[in-house]
Each structure stands twice: as structure tokens, then as C-alpha cells.
Amino acid sequence: xxxxxxxxxxxxxxxxxxxxxRTNAFEKNRTTNETAIRRLVDDFVKAIRAKDINGVxxxxxxxxxxxxxxxxLQHGGGExxxxxxxxxxxxxxxPIEYEVRDLSISADDDVAFSHSLNRVAGTMKNGKKSDRWLxxxxxxxxxxxxxxxxxxQVSVPVDLKTGKALLDLKP
Numbered sequence: 001x002x003x004x005x006x007x008x009x010x011x012x013x014x015x016x017x018x019x020x021x022r023t024n025a026f027e028k029n030r031t032t033n034e035t036a037i038r039r040l041v042d043d044f045v046k047a048i049r050a051k052d053i054n055g056v057x058x059x060x061x062x063x064x065x066x067x068x069x070x071x072x073l074q075h076g077g078g079e080x081x082x083x084x085x086x087x088x089x090x091x092x093x094x095p096i097e098y099e100v101r102d103l104s105i106s107a108d109d110d111v112a113f114s115h116s117l118n119r120v121a122g123t124m125k126n127g128k129k130s131d132r133w134l135x136x137x138x139x140x141x142x143x144x145x146x147x148x149x150x151x152x153q154v155s156v157p158v159d160l161k162t163g164k165a166l167l168d169l170k171p
Contacts, residue, residue, distance in 0.1 A: 033107035033147075037114060037140055040147050041100060048098045051089040057082060061141065061148040068154045069134070069165075090125070097121040100136075101171055112140040112147070117171050132156070132167050 040059055047055030066075040068084075075081055089096070099119040106113055114137070121131040139151040157166045 029109060033109065033112060033142075034105045036147055037105045037107055037112050038103065040140070040149075041103060041114065041116075041138075044149075045098050045100055049096055051092070051096060053082065053086055053089065056085055059149055061143075061150045064149060065151045066154070067152070069156055092122045093125055093127070094123055097131075107140075110142040112142075114138050114140070133170055
């Protein structure tokens, strides 16, 4: 069997060009998806600051699973989850300060995740000032062209010797 060097050369060039185009398309999609997630997080934060329960819920899948800092061990979607958010909003006298720091996002075509350090502050109904940093991890799924949070985990570090939450740490 005789190999035509010229044909081999052109096939190699075509294959390399094909791979480069696929890589560029993948990078463009990844960047587009990461931008969409960043926008979702920004809008989610705006809804939290405004104590907009409907706004917050619009970013969460109906069957969201949440591992939050308060009991029980796992929260699900539905009315109980709406009530939990409403109770959080009602615990503050005025606006809630909410800041997201060091947001890192990794996104594919239909699944993504992020993690960040989030600051929640404000004046509680009892007049006490609250200012805490939390660790937040979220998983997202795209369905019908819309990204939703399908899982979130909120946590604080714990002193392993005392078993107490460390609520005064700052990044």
C-alpha cells in the first residue's frame, strides 16, 4: 500500500482545523454559560437584598436540595422551603446586606457549579447587629434554556475541639 504524502498532509490539516473549531466552540459555550451563571448569582443576590421571596424562588428549581446551616440536615423545595426563606427575611429589621466574594464557576452545556464566600449582614428584629461570612456551593442545571439552582450547600467552619461554629472569621 502506497501512502500519498500530499493527501496525508491535507487530511492532517483538515483534522487539526476541525479540532481547533470544536475547541473554540467549546470555549465559547463555556464562557457563555459561565457568564449566564454569574448573571444568575448577581440577580439572586439582588433578590435576597430586596427580600423578594418570589425573586429568590425564581432561581431555585422546584425540587432543589439545600444543605443549609440551620436544621434539619436537608431542606427540599416546595412550601416549606419558601417558608424558610420568608422567616429569614422577616428576621431582619431592614435591608439585608449580601456580598459574594471569590465566586468561582465551572460550567458545561447543561450542568454547572460554583463556590464562593458570602457575607450576610444586617440588623435583626431584636436590634442585634449580625455580620457573618458563609461558605456557599451551588449546583445548577439548564432546562429549556434556563439555568436553575438544583442544589446548594451553606456552611460555616466549626471548632473541632469545642464543636462550636466559628462565626467571626473573615476572608
